[in-house]
Amino acid sequence: EDKVVQSPLxxxxxxxxxxxxxCSYEVTNFRSLLWYKQEKKAxxxxxxxxxxxxxxxxxxxSSILDKKELFSILNITATQTGDSAIYLCAVDQAGTAxxxxxxxxxxxxx
Amino acid sequence: GAGVSQTPSNKVTEKGKYVExxxxxISGHTALYWYRQSLGQGPEFLIYFxxxxxxDDSGLPNDRFFAVRPEGSVSTLKIQRTERGDSAVYLxxxxxxxxxxxxxxxxxxxxxx
Numbered sequence: 001e002d003k004v005v006q007s008p009l010x011x012x013x014x015x016x017x018x019x020x021x022x023c024s025y026e027v028t029n030f031r032s033l034l035w036y037k038q039e040k041k042a043x044x045x046x047x048x049x050x051x052x053x054x055x056x057x058x059x060x061x062s063s064i065l066d067k068k069e070l071f072s073i074l075n076i077t078a079t080q081t082g083d084s085a086i087y088l089c090a091v092d093q094a095g096t097a098x099x100x101x102x103x104x105x106x107x108x109x110x
Numbered sequence: 111g112a113g114v115s116q117t118p119s120n121k122v123t124e125k126g127k128y129v130e131x132x133x134x135x136i137s138g139h140t141a142l143y144w145y146r147q148s149l150g151q152g153p154e155f156l157i158y159f160x161x162x163x164x165x166d167d168s169g170l171p172n173d174r175f176f177a178v179r180p181e182g183s184v185s186t187l188k189i190q191r192t193e194r195g196d197s198a199v200y201l202x203x204x205x206x207x208x209x210x211x212x213x214x215x216x217x218x219x220x221x222x223x
Contacts (some may be wrong), residue, residue, distance in 0.1 A: 042214040100152035
């Protein structure tokens with residue numbers, strides 16, 4: 001059965017800390033891996049990764065994919081309270097819809 | 111509108127009632143998806159459309175759930191004989207083509223009493 005597993009499920013840090021969120025997957029016909037941020041309702045797109053070893057970066061957020069070991073990490077440096085959200089990992093398979101993990105709930109305290 | 115629009119944003123109904131949830135995708139997006147998200151869970155795939163046809167409805171939990179997209183734009187998710195376990199946020203998303211980045215709506219929160 002295809003699956004996407006995220007860890008940890010929840011995390012509490014202080015402002016300024018660096019966090020690493022993990023996503024592992026077992027799917028057939030892998031095409032890409034996507035990260036989303038969900039603050040209240042609609043998930044918003046962060047990154048799409050298709051190739052191993054190439055880091056995608058946007059401000060304090062970065063992500064990388066390892067297609068051999070079947071995982072991805074999302075790093076957030078110098079966290080801020082506005083980073084508090086659920087971070088969702090999803091895998092795009094050829095010919096079907098995205099499969100999502102359960103998400104990591106990140107809480108950043110001031 | 112610029113984004114995916116879903117109505118109603120909140121729906122409270124009684125067990126056994128019929129419910130319709132509507133999704134208006136981004137103009138020009140041919141692929142449309144329905145997901146269901148329960149508290150503490152990631153979005154769970156229900157069904158997706160490519161144009162007017164349901165390309166994959168394998169995620170629909172049972173035959174009480176049905177979705178249509180008659181003109182290849184707006185979609186309606188229909189739930190018959192609602193049960194308390196149907197309570198969740200129903201998310202709609204669209205994309206220019208199958209695969210890749212999805213653009214999500216704000217969701218419809220369904221509460222079945």
